[in-house]
Amino acid sequence: MILVLAGTSDARELALQIKDKGYDLLTTVVTDNAAKSMEEAGVPVQVGRLTADDIQQLIQDRAVQCVVDASHPFAEEASKNAMAGAQGAGVPYIRYERESLSSPGSEKLIVVEDYVQAAELAAEKRGVIMLTTGSKTLKTFTDRLLGLPDTTLVARMLPRLDNMQKCEELGVEQKNIVAMQGPFSKELNKALYEHYGVTLMITKESGKVGAFDEKVEAALEMGIETIVIGRPKIDYGTKFSDFESVLTQLKQVTGGN
Known part of the structure; x- marks a missing residue:
């Protein structure tokens, strides 16, 4: 049995390839939408966030031989729990992470270390700010940006009820919410930037599969910071x-196919 932490489109494809090699596997995801995608592909799936202890127990209960962590590049807590759970159970851990995309050189592009730095820099710049980093850290930005003079925060996120409730609780106006399922083409990104009159875009470096390049290239081509x-x-x-x-590493650590 192989345990795969999944949830992204490339993680789903990796799980399918592991299955095609003849391994029994179980995937874990956080959302029902991700679980539906796995089920439609015929891949066994468990829904819910897991602590390190949960993962260790799951490894022991299901006789897991190896943990393959293919969670999102920014799912820091999930990866740390997977590593700790695998170590505690004494099984190998393999990390798959979509390739990091080199940021195009431009005076309009600024790389920061975390969400707080991004929010504080945005507060200095002001203008029409489109946030494309999801709902998890939305409060970091609303605390620093809402209510500032000459500043509008446009939040782009998945069309989920809990996301809309969070926007309402934090004071993001309905007219400034873009609730859409990505990935987005460069053309669609440009259309959204133009529609809202965006002067500053905030994203995270998720990698090519996460449409990082389309978001950034669209913004830079339009002269948007x-x-x-x-x-x-x-x-x-x-x-x-x-x-x-x-797959090669998996074969080595399991003595499998």
């Missing part, structure tokens, strides 16, 4: 950015 939040710095140990290397 862009703040990019760098990935968390985590020592994963065994880490790969391509499926073939993961």
